Amino acid sequence: MLILHLSDIHFRKMEVETAQDPNSFIRNEIKRDAVTQCKSLGRPEVILISGDIAFAGHPDEFDYATAWLRELSEACGSSLDKVFVCPGNHDVVRSQANRNMVQHVHNAIKAAGNPTAYISGQFRDPDARRLLYESLDNYNAFAFQFFCDLLAPERTIAKRDVPLNDGSILRFWGLNTAFVSSSSDRQGDLFVDEASFQIPREDGVVNLAVAHHHLSWLRQSQELEDHLNDVAAIQVFGHVHTNRIAREVEYIRLTASAMHPEREEAPYEPGYNLLDVTVEGTGDNRYLRIAAHVRVWQNAPGGFRAKQVRGSDVWTHSIKLEPWTRPVNAPPTKVVLDAPNGSLGTLPEEASAMNQLRKVGLRFYQLSFSKKSEIAGRFGLLEDEDINQPDYERFRRVFQRAHQRGLIDDLAEAIRNAEKT
Incomplete structure (x- = not known):
């Protein structure tokens, strides 16, 4: 590496x-x-x-x-x-x-x-x-x-x-x-x-x-x-x-x-x-x-x-290093959005899914505030508890909820459409 x-x-x-x-x-x-x-x-x-x-x-x-x-x-x-x-x-x-x-x-x-x-x-x-x-x-x-x-x-x-x-x-x-x-x-x-x-x-x-x-x-x-x-x-x-x-x-x-x-x-x-x-x-x-x-x-x-x-x-x-052998039947990749300490991470086998999520996050970041807010509102990903949070925290929660509700692909498609306008 x-x-x-x-x-x-x-x-x-x-x-x-x-x-x-x-x-x-x-x-x-x-x-x-x-x-x-x-x-x-x-x-x-x-x-x-x-x-x-x-x-x-x-x-x-x-x-x-x-x-x-x-x-x-x-x-x-x-x-x-x-x-x-x-x-x-x-x-x-x-x-x-x-x-x-x-x-x-x-x-x-x-x-x-x-x-x-x-x-x-x-x-x-x-x-x-x-x-x-x-x-x-x-x-x-x-x-x-x-x-x-x-x-x-x-x-x-x-x-x-x-x-x-x-x-x-x-x-x-x-x-x-x-x-x-x-x-x-x-x-x-x-x-x-x-x-x-x-x-x-x-x-x-x-x-x-x-x-x-x-x-x-x-x-x-x-x-x-x-x-x-x-x-x-x-x-x-x-x-x-x-x-x-x-x-x-x-x-x-x-x-x-x-x-x-x-x-x-x-x-x-x-x-x-x-x-x-x-x-x-x-x-x-x-x-x-x-x-x-x-x-x-x-x-x-x-x-x-x-x-x-x-x-x-x-x-x-x-x-x-301490002894370690990779498990024969390693579990599949799983993105973890609520890892310890509130961070974003992955299970220890692969990180490809996390890489893809970061790519979506980068494109979301590039959108204007109004476009980000419109997309989050359209999918019901903003909640009352977010009102007093700084912008970056509100939009992080958008990603967490999109992942939890199986909406990452829909979010990515909405971002693609917003990029065209």
Whole structure:
């Protein structure tokens, strides 16, 4: 399985699609280099983005991100439905996060003796959790098209299953480190919620955990590090704009370069990664083989090149997996829209049905608000309880109900007809 990994893209409303965009050249070079790499490595099965898609959480920034990611994915032989995202601090609308009432909740969390338990209590309060998540509404509207949108208390982690070559599952967990983010961010003063400490180990499943903020930015850094080291063979972080790879006995931890760092940063080193993940062996002798291709920008002459380790262009690692054998009579594919933690997922055998559902979701996302509302109303998929929910949550519930009532094919046909008008 090939994973194309980007972080800290920082699309700015005032710059994108203008002649004065200082990142358009680098963005084009990343696309050209990724296309070249994918010709030899294969098409990406997942396009992983570890936060900071936008710069100020503006809808136009996310719209541009959607268009550019579609262009990138198709150029690499993949498709937009392969995108998996988690939020970063620049995906937060800071004018909302900086409001007095929101800051009051943030400060109460920071002052709590047990902030993890206190956060759980705030998530149970409708007013408090709305204050904590409202600044991520624009991000969630963007992430909805990939079924990565988040809403406390039940859906605070994005989740996706992708089959590995031996029939086992690589399970992606997208953590939210940005719900207490604002202009007051300080290193060591951000948080994850209780669900981030409950990632389970399962037979035939390899966990990949991705978060925007590096562990050093979290108040619960040691606790989270200990948990991830136990459960997640692959760990991915962004935010610090510095590429690092730590290879330990039971995990590999990758910290990413920024795709669009500030020009004043020293060194100025845009970058991205490609992770080639394979299971080798069977039964009691299974190993997860990871080949990380770290691509970094070189100046004078300009171009992307491999970051080397001991003379090699590839950072390799091997992790012993627990024994597992694929069942002889594996169950058929089944899409699960109400998986644990409120996420969308699949049973662990195949993910093709989920891929098809994401394709329908992408097309639904592209429709205007009025067309989405008309289709949802026509099939009776909106209910009174949805009135006070943000738009992305209302339309997610449309999909859940369409699936539960066997209306996905009818919904897809209505979307096709709406696209023609």
